[in-house]
Amino acid sequence: MQSFDTPVALVTGSAKRLGRQIISQLHQAGYRVIIHYNQSATDANNLASSLNQQRPDSALTIQANLLDDRAVQLLANKALACFNRLDVLINNASSFYATPLSSATLTNWDDLFGSNVKAPYFLCKALAPALAANKGCIINMVDIHAQQPLQDHSIYCMAKAALLMMTKSLARELAPTIRVNGIAPGAILWPSQQLAEADKTAILQQIPLQRTGTPEDIANTVLFLLQSPYISGQIIAVDGGRSLGAAQKA
Numbered sequence: 001m002q003s004f005d006t007p008v009a010l011v012t013g014s015a016k017r018l019g020r021q022i023i024s025q026l027h028q029a030g031y032r033v034i035i036h037y038n039q040s041a042t043d044a045n046n047l048a049s050s051l052n053q054q055r056p057d058s059a060l061t062i063q064a065n066l067l068d069d070r071a072v073q074l075l076a077n078k079a080l081a082c083f084n085r086l087d088v089l090i091n092n093a094s095s096f097y098a099t100p101l102s103s104a105t106l107t108n109w110d111d112l113f114g115s116n117v118k119a120p121y122f123l124c125k126a127l128a129p130a131l132a133a134n135k136g137c138i139i140n141m142v143d144i145h146a147q148q149p150l151q152d153h154s155i156y157c158m159a160k161a162a163l164l165m166m167t168k169s170l171a172r173e174l175a176p177t178i179r180v181n182g183i184a185p186g187a188i189l190w191p192s193q194q195l196a197e198a199d200k201t202a203i204l205q206q207i208p209l210q211r212t213g214t215p216e217d218i219a220n221t222v223l224f225l226l227q228s229p230y231i232s233g234q235i236i237a238v239d240g241g242r243s244l245g246a247a248q249k250a
């Protein structure tokens, strides 16, 4: 049985991959969790069932397409109704693909900006009063490519750059009641679209630690930020040193 005092976390896009690991570790740390998904209903429901077997009434799922403005507001309303409180919002859902300038479309723009920055912004707006009531936290999943262009991904990079600035701006605006931070992953899980082995090797060569990170590295950073009451407005790169760039010769 969960008590009313047990903190609650909402993680968007958390049926699979990094979001799923964040949900699992938050649950392990004692949180009640809300698993948001769009298309991955089976994964989301299986995850919730397995967590509820470990602790009854500790996990719920909500479906919403973050490109639909009304659905974003409904997601916020439903999330608040789940456990009647909210302590943590993690904006993790994202679309990611190449958009070379020559073939980029308005639909690409709306999709990449919608999922990576517009929906996170309006979720923050809708959920800020509830988060403030519990001195809550927002964590935005940014990307090291918010600051370093990724070839042929200009719209994605611009959207993540906006999310980075949103993190800093809202950290000011929502202080002192809500802390807002970001995590900028490097290569953690390869994108779901196929990546050629040669491209993977080229990326690994740019990483000082010479390997990809793990979903646990990201979830551990989420827990670190939640347990760090004097950190706000920061973006932590979890990238094996990749954002350092190549060493310069003297």
Ligand SMILES: NC(=O)c1ccc[n+]([C@@H]2O[C@H](COP(=O)([O-])OP(=O)(O)OC[C@H]3O[C@@H](n4cnc5c(N)ncnc54)[C@H](OP(=O)(O)O)[C@@H]3O)[C@@H](O)[C@H]2O)c1
Pocket (backbone or CB within 6 Å): 012, 013, 014, 015, 016, 017, 018, 019, 036, 037, 038, 039, 040, 041, 064, 065, 066, 067, 091, 092, 093, 094, 095, 096, 115, 141, 142, 143, 144, 184, 185, 186, 187, 188, 189, 190, 191
């Ligand atoms: N993986 C990495 O190495 C890496 C590197 C840099 C940054 N990041 C960032 O870290 C976060 C997690 O990465 P990831 O690779 O685990 O993400 P992902 O698998 O690419 O996407 C996570 C989820 O986002 C949801 N999503 C996408 N568009 C949506 C929409 N319109 N409405 C609602 N949900 C939508 C999808 O949910 P459904 O499946 O339910 O449709 C998807 O499962 C992302 O913000 C990503 O940009 C990851």
